[in-house]
Every structure is written in structure tokens, then in C-alpha cells.
Amino acid sequence: MSQPTKSNRKLLTMLTLGAVGMFGFGFALVPLYDVLCDTLGINGKTQNTASTYEAVIVDKSRTVTIEFVAQIQPGMPWEFSPTVNRIQVHPGELTHAKFHAKNLSANNTIGQAIPSVSPGQGAAYFNKTECFCFNQQPLAASASAELPLIFYVDPDLPESINTLTLSYTLYDITAKVGSGLKQGAAK
Amino acid sequence: MSTTTHDTAAVHDDHHHGAPKGIMRWLLTTNHKDIGSLYLWFSFIMFLTGGAMAMVIRAELFQPGLQLVEPNFFNQMTTVHGLIMVFGAVMPAFTGLANWLIPMMIGAPDMALPRMNNWSFWILPFAFAILLSSLFMEGGGPNFGWTFYAPLSTTYSPDSTALFVFSVHIMGISSIMGAINVIVTIVNMRAPGMTWMKLPLFVWTWLITAFLLIAVMPVLAGAVTMVLTDKFFGTSFFDAAGGGDPVMFQHIFWFFGHPEVYIMILPSFGIISAIIPAFSRKKLFGYSSMVYATASIAILSFLVWAHHMFTTGMPVFAELFFMYCTMLIAVPTGVKVFNWVATMWRGSMTFETPMLFALAFIILFTIGGFSGLMLAITPADFQYHDTYFVVAHFHYVLVTGAVFSIMAAAYYWLPKWTGHMYSETLGKWHFWCSVISVNVLFFPMHFLGLAGMPRRIPDYAIQFADINQIVSIGGFAFGLSQLIFLAVVIKCIKGGEKAPDKPWEGAEGLEWTIPSPAPYHSFTTPPEVK
Numbered sequence: 001m002s003q004p005t006k007s008n009r010k011l012l013t014m015l016t017l018g019a020v021g022m023f024g025f026g027f028a029l030v031p032l033y034d035v036l037c038d039t040l041g042i043n044g045k046t047q048n049t050a051s052t053y054e055a056v057i058v059d060k061s062r063t064v065t066i067e068f069v070a071q072i073q074p075g076m077p078w079e080f081s082p083t084v085n086r087i088q089v090h091p092g093e094l095t096h097a098k099f100h101a102k103n104l105s106a107n108n109t110i111g112q113a114i115p116s117v118s119p120g121q122g123a124a125y126f127n128k129t130e131c132f133c134f135n136q137q138p139l140a141a142s143a144s145a146e147l148p149l150i151f152y153v154d155p156d157l158p159e160s161i162n163t164l165t166l167s168y169t170l171y172d173i174t175a176k177v178g179s180g181l182k183q184g185a186a187k
Numbered sequence: 188m189s190t191t192t193h194d195t196a197a198v199h200d201d202h203h204h205g206a207p208k209g210i211m212r213w214l215l216t217t218n219h220k221d222i223g224s225l226y227l228w229f230s231f232i233m234f235l236t237g238g239a240m241a242m243v244i245r246a247e248l249f250q251p252g253l254q255l256v257e258p259n260f261f262n263q264m265t266t267v268h269g270l271i272m273v274f275g276a277v278m279p280a281f282t283g284l285a286n287w288l289i290p291m292m293i294g295a296p297d298m299a300l301p302r303m304n305n306w307s308f309w310i311l312p313f314a315f316a317i318l319l320s321s322l323f324m325e326g327g328g329p330n331f332g333w334t335f336y337a338p339l340s341t342t343y344s345p346d347s348t349a350l351f352v353f354s355v356h357i358m359g360i361s362s363i364m365g366a367i368n369v370i371v372t373i374v375n376m377r378a379p380g381m382t383w384m385k386l387p388l389f390v391w392t393w394l395i396t397a398f399l400l401i402a403v404m405p406v407l408a409g410a411v412t413m414v415l416t417d418k419f420f421g422t423s424f425f426d427a428a429g430g431g432d433p434v435m436f437q438h439i440f441w442f443f444g445h446p447e448v449y450i451m452i453l454p455s456f457g458i459i460s461a462i463i464p465a466f467s468r469k470k471l472f473g474y475s476s477m478v479y480a481t482a483s484i485a486i487l488s489f490l491v492w493a494h495h496m497f498t499t500g501m502p503v504f505a506e507l508f509f510m511y512c513t514m515l516i517a518v519p520t521g522v523k524v525f526n527w528v529a530t531m532w533r534g535s536m537t538f539e540t541p542m543l544f545a546l547a548f549i550i551l552f553t554i555g556g557f558s559g560l561m562l563a564i565t566p567a568d569f570q571y572h573d574t575y576f577v578v579a580h581f582h583y584v585l586v587t588g589a590v591f592s593i594m595a596a597a598y599y600w601l602p603k604w605t606g607h608m609y610s611e612t613l614g615k616w617h618f619w620c621s622v623i624s625v626n627v628l629f630f631p632m633h634f635l636g637l638a639g640m641p642r643r644i645p646d647y648a649i650q651f652a653d654i655n656q657i658v659s660i661g662g663f664a665f666g667l668s669q670l671i672f673l674a675v676v677i678k679c680i681k682g683g684e685k686a687p688d689k690p691w692e693g694a695e696g697l698e699w700t701i702p703s704p705a706p707y708h709s710f711t712t713p714p715e716v717k
Contacts, residue, residue: 008299008371015367019401026409026439030424033435042502043434073428114427121502171428176421 041124044116051127058092069167076172077105091155102144111137113168125154217301226283233275240268245662261645262330269333281454291698294378299371307364314357321347337425337436341417352415366400380716389457407443441492455592466542467534468693473526480519513563540614544595555583576636602686606704609679620668627661
């Protein structure tokens with residue numbers, strides 16, 4: 001009896017460790033997913049920091065359509081829209097665009113815009129030198145703001161992509177940011 | 188504490204007293220046959236519970252417009268129906284069969300870890316009591332579909348989501364403990380001479396299933412934990428506002444979800460591989476290719492998860508990769524179907540109820556497999572995605588696949604379990620009512636889906652009315668037919684013609700060498716396998 005019990009215990013321990021390891025693997029999938037999406041540039045996420053515009057050659061022979069889409073988290077009492085819905089740019093050309101935001105509520109609110117580019121493979125070629133999405137956007141009650149975006153499309157953009165849709169979804173992060181609100185909104 | 192002496196004492200104790208009486212027998216039992224019966228009854232009760240929810244769904248869909256239930260309650264019905272059928276009916280039924288059969292098939296006296304076995308069953312009723320109780324709470328139960336996609340399950344879900352999460356945790360722990368027990372039993376407790384390539388296929392398929400369970404149930408536990416912390420503790424795994432990604436939820440979920448569907452079908456393959464040879468009176472054609480096919484299906488199941496998410500905007504390269512991997516699974520599955528058909532070729536076949544269910548399994552599961560191949564074609568999937576075509580597909584593989592194989596198994600081994608033959612007449616009634624109604628129920632769903640009817644809706648456009656009516660009638664008939672099964676089982680337990688040790692002429696395996704009903708303790712001295 002003691003011999004099989006011993007090997008049972010050994011196998012039980014190994015399999016339990018396997019299960020615990022897979023539980024950890026489930027969580028390891030989170031950074032793994034981010035790294036994979038980042039290196040392969042496949043899920044439409046653009047970079048979170050400003051890129052520099054240096055020694056970029058403008059490709060006048062090519063025109064790419066840039067579409068702007070603005071969405072608001074359901075229930076958030078803001079107005080949010082691009083001033084222009086669609087523009088034509090040459091790859092490499094530095095372009096300015098603006099979004100309009102207005103706080104319709106009677107409370108000071110902080111918004112955070114999350115960008116997403118479609119098709120996803122185009123995201124890596126969409127470079128922003130300045131974007132309101134890099135920062136939180138505090139708006140006092142009934143205040144409005146023009147939100148700037150300066151970008152260029154990398155001339156290496158694959159030939160198969162002729163249109164890039166840049167979508168911003170605005171989220172209410174007031175509750176998450178909490179106390180910093182009043183100073184921010186006062187500016 | 189010395190576990191060794193403890194276990195020895197327990198075994199010793201059982202020898203002297205046999206089966207204890209009353210409720211404590213069932214609460215404290217460590218006997219694989221008792222626990223198998225508990226699992227099977229529990230799964231049947233859950234099958235009827237989930238079935239009752241399906242009846243609510245079909246009654247609401249009998250006509251266009253909202254008749255019986257509110258859309259929110261309808262969503263709770265589709266969600267809990269799915270959860271109960273997957274985690275409460277199909278998986279415990281297979282675990283019950285494993286408990287009953289694996290020790291008898293490999294010549295072992297019991298499962299390797301009997302006390303853990305008791306625990307893995309007895310936490311299950313609590314899991315489902317928690318899940319079902321959430322339906323009666325303020326705000327209702329889970330209403331986000333059994334796949335609980337974020338943000339439906341994080342941002343928009345009812346407060347009872349925490350209970351859903353805990354119940355899934357408990358179900359997961361139960362399955363993992365059951366799987367560990369199966370592996371340890373098969374690895375350590377085979378009778379002398381029972382080499383790997385002599386194992387009955389049911390044992391083989393369960394061994395592979397158990398590894399799948401250990402690999403993916405913890406990932407599911409991780410996914411529900413992330414949903415829990417996103418909803419209640421301010422993390423942002425799936426919340427874009429906080430830097431997370433809702434699409435990642437689908438990746439993690441389906442990394443679990445796709446192996447999960449094979450968890451629900453591989454033991455079926457083992458059952459069918461036992462029944463077809465028995466009633467064809469021939470050896471199984473291509474035993475070793477069956478083993479390799481099962482293993483390759485299990486490995487491929489980890490490489491196809493994203494075929495559930497073709498429409499999320501993946502790169503074309505990824506779509507092609509997952510499309511081809513998915514189609515590749517048709518090859519080992521085709522090997523299996525071929526082997527079953529080749530086994531029947533020139534066999535002297537008879538058509539008792541288990542064989543009828545097994546034959547229906549082969550034909551109808553193959554139909555489900557073919558609709559799966561249609562869904563695997565990426566461009567076609569853009570049309571079929573989230574329509575009733577998908578509902579038709581997975582009900583063909585799960586109801587006429589997994590459930591039919593469980594019914595076949597029940598009929599096949601009932602004489603061994605109860606010591607009585609079941610009523611063949613009632614069994615045939617059950618089969619024919621089921622097989623006709625199940626096709627009336629699910630086949631027209633293909634057409635609904637191709638015509639564009641979305642899944643998970645309580646109301647639909649008027650042009651779908653006629654077919655939905657037919658589907659609902661099939662549904663009610665299929666639901667009622669299962670009561671015949673309940674009658675057969677109860678009748679068989681209470682009495683009937685005395686079953687011989689080996690009631691099926693062509694049956695093979697160690698379980699047929701012991702008396703019917705199987706004694707409370709079997710193979711206390713291991714048999715010699717030649």
C-alpha cells in the first residue's frame with residue numbers, strides 16, 4: 001500500500017503544481033498579449049508617447065485618407081466630435097487636426113481619450129507628435145475645449161492600406177482619478 | 188498526520204462494513220461507484236434544469252414579439268442554460284462515467300485519491316446552488332452569455348456577477364480535482380499487464396481530456412478573477428479607459444474555451460469506440476490510430492482559439508493561420524469517423540438502444556463537424572458569426588454529439604450498474620422520439636442563421652416566424668422525450684430482467700468479467716491482463 005501511495009502523492013503534487021502554473025499562465029497572458037500586439041502592431045493601439053518629426057520624407061505621389069471617429073462612453077455627459085471628419089494627407093506630411101469637447105454636466109469631470117486605429121496593422125505607421133490623448137482632459141462644468149492632434153503617416157505604410165480610421169473613445173475617469181480634479185479643472 | 192496509515196485504515200474499515208446506510212453513505216462515500224452515481228444523478232438533474240431554461244427560451248421564441256419574459260430575463264436564461272449544460276450537465280456526466288468505469292476498465296479497486304474524489308463531487312452542488320440563487324436576486328443573475336465577454340460582464344453586468352465568478356471558481360476546482368484523480372488512477376493503478384496500448388479507448392480519451400482540463404480550467408479561473416477585479420476592485424484588465432483591452436478577454440476566454448469543447452467531446456469518442464465494436468461483433472478498426480488521433484486533436488485544440496473571433500479585426504495572416512489549423516482538426520476527426528464506419532463494415536450488427544444512439548452520434552456529430560468546417564472558412568464566418576447557424580452547429584456537436592454519447596453510455600452500462608436489463612421497448616421509444624425531435628429542433632436553425640437571424644435575441648423579424656415555430660415544437664418534443672429516459676433509468680434500477688455478467692455478446696473489457704450489478708468493491712485483487 002505504501003508504494004502506490006507514495007507515487008500517487010508525487011503525481012498529485014506535480015499535477016497540482018501544473019494547475020497552479022496554468023492559473024499563473026492565465027495572468028501571464030496579459031503582458032504577453034500587450035508585448036505581442038506591440039511588437040507585431042496588430043491590435044490598433046497607437047503609441048502612448050509623442051514621436052518626433054525629424055528627417056521624414058514626404059511622399060507626394062501617394063494620398064492616404066484619414067478618417068476621424070469620436071465616441072463617448074455610454075452615459076458620459078460630454079459632447080465630443082472631430083472638427084473635420086475626413087482629410088487627405090500625403091505620407092510623411094505633418095498634419096494638424098482638432099477635436100471639440102464640451103462638458104454638458106454641472107460637475108467638473110475628467111475625460112481620457114483612448115485611441116484606436118483601424119485597420120489594426122496601420123497603427124504602427126500612425127505617428128502622433130502631439131495628442132490630447134497623451135493627457136487626461138479635465139473640463140469644468142459646462143466648459144468646452146479644442147483638443148489638438150498633430151500627426152504624420154509613416155511613408156513606409158504598406159501599399160494595401162489607403163484609408164486609416166482613427167477612433168477616439170472618451171471615458172469618464174473622474175472617479176478613478178479622484179481628488180486631483182479641482183485643481184486640474186480650475187486651469 | 189500520516190496519510191499512509193489513514194488511507195489504510197479507511198480501506199480496512201470499508202472492507203468490514205460494506206456500504207453504510209442512509210444519507211451519510213452518500214455524504215461521506217469514497218467509493219468510486221457511489222461517487223459515479225452521484226455525479227450521474229447530479230448531471231441529470233442539471234440537464235433537466237438547463238433543459239427547463241431552454242424551454243423558456245423556445246417558448247419566448249415561438250412567436251415574434253415579446254410574450255412571456257422580459258429581454259433581461261431572456262438573456263439570463265440563455266446565459267444560465269449554457270453554463271448549466273456545459274459545466275453542470277455534460278462535464279459532470281463524463282466525470283461520473285469516468286468514476287464508474289475507469290477503475291473497472293483498468294482492473295483497479297477504486298480511484299487513486301478517494302477522499303479528494305468525495306470533495307470534487309460535493310463542492311459541485313454548492314457551485315450550482317450559488318449560480319442558480321443569483322437568478323432570484325435583485326438585478327437578476329448573469330445575463331452576459333455563457334462566454335461572459337467584457338465589457339458585458341464587467342461594466343454592464345448585474346451585482347450578482349461576483350456570485351457567478353465564485354461558482355465558476357468552484358466548478359473549476361471540482362473539475363481539476365476530478366482530472367487529477369483520473370490521471371493518477373490511470374497512471375498508477377492499472378492491473379498488471381494492462382499496458383498503455385491495451386487501455387480501452389474510453390480510458391485513453393479520458394486521460395487526454397484530464398490533461399486538457401488541468402491545462403485550461405485554471406485559465407478560466409484566471410479570466411473570471413480578472414472580471415471580478417475589473418468589476419469590483421478597480422483593475423483594468425479589459426477596460427480600455429485604464430489601458431486594458433476588451434479583445435484580450437476574448438483571447439484569454441477562448442484559450443480556455445476551445446480546448447473546453449474538446450473536453451466535452453473526447454470522452455464521447457471513447458464511448459462510441461466501445462459501443463460500435465460491441466454491437467458490430469468485431470474488434471475496433473485502427474485502435475492505435477484512434478489514440479494518436481485523439482492526442483493530435485487535443486494538441487491542435489490549443490492552436491485554434493481565435494477562430495471564434497474572426498470578426499474582431501485580426502490581421503489577415505492570423506485569420507489564415509487559425510482557419511487552416513481549424514480545418515486541420517478535420518483530419519484526425521475524419522480518421523475517427525472512418526474507423527467507426529470501418530469497424531461496422533461486414534460486422535454482424537444488431538441495433539439495441541446503445542447502438543442506435545451511437546449510430547445517431549456518428550451521423551449527427553459529423554453534420555455538426557461539417558457546419559464547423561463551414562464556420563472555419565474566415566470569409567464565410569463573417570456572414571455566419573453570431574447567427575443561429577452557430578447555434579445549430581454547437582448544438583449538433585454538443586447535443587447529438589456529447590449528450591447522445593452519454594445516453595448511449597448509460598444504456599450500454601446500465602445493466603452493469605444496476606444488475607437489471609433496461610426496457611428495450613422504452614429505450615427505443617426514447618431513441619426515436621429524441622432523434623426525430625432533435626433534428627426538428629436544430630436542423631432548421633441552420634436556415635435561420637443563413638437567413639440572418641442573430642443569436643441571443645428575445646424577439647426577431649417577422650420573416651423568421653415560421654421556422655422558429657417549427658424549431659420550438661421540436662424543442663418541446665425533445666424536452667419531453669428526456670422524461671422517457673428518466674422513466675427507463677428508474678425502472679431499470681427498481682427491477683427488470685436479471686442482467687448477466689456480460690449482457691452484450693460483442694462487448695470487450697474487464698468491466699464485463701465482474702458480476703452484474705458490479706459489487707461494491709471490485710478488483711480488490713488485481714486481475715492478470717494477458
